[in-house]
Amino acid sequence: MATANPLYYKHRYSAQLRLANPKMTQELYMQGFDRANSLVNTMVGIANEVARLAISDGIDAIKAAGLYRQRTKQLCRETFRRQEYYEAIHNRNFGDRLKMWLDYLDGTEEEYRRHIFNVYMAAKQTFDRHKQSNSELKARLECGRICAELAVGQFDALMQDLRERFGADYSPLFIAARYSEPLATWRLLCDIYVKTDDPKDYINLNDDPNLRLAADILAKKLSDSDVFNRIGKHAIELNLDVASRYASEEDMRELGIDSDGRITQPELKKKRL
16 A cells, blocks of 8 residues: 655645545544554553663663763763653643553553563673673663664554555654654663673674563563553543543443443453563
């Protein structure tokens, strides 16, 4: 299916879109936009939050190692400046639902912390097996990089799916949510500190099956609807007045909450791997 030229792309049903894809209708276009907006707020938002958590751990490790100075300090601050820019744009979307979104992010941390830790531990074990110094610092930095790359991959995969399903490229509208800029500065930090002790040695982290497994599990969890529903249900329970203004009664019932705000189903059990 043909896609629109991003150079002409705007948030409206346009002549350029019709030329690029004659089968495109305004209704189909808006269906795709609504889905993109919803999934960027949830799937991409969660992936970006996971990357932020992992990078925060990395910055803490840099400080603990006494390296938070000069160029390193500048790169850490620049990474977070770019993260805060994304957050400022993203949070404007929520209006009176902002607290519910923040509660959603709190649930994200609870759900994903152990998966972030598993990626970190797998990286550290790899460095330890190769008898590398500062393995904790290097592993924290690599964990941040891996999580940021997964966040970028989440955005790209979502936009590709939308192109295939709706025949339009929605990525220019949501490009501010792509975690590429924080990733770019974080990679510069990795280039400084994630090196083998002997320049002649080479460690390919992609060859480590435990690290690949930990990263693959995290990637799958970043697309797990059960996790999203569990986090979302908890955020709604904390913000019933706001949620009831936006969600339909059917949606609320599916979440186990009746029209009076009573929980009608037991809490979903957290799945453990």
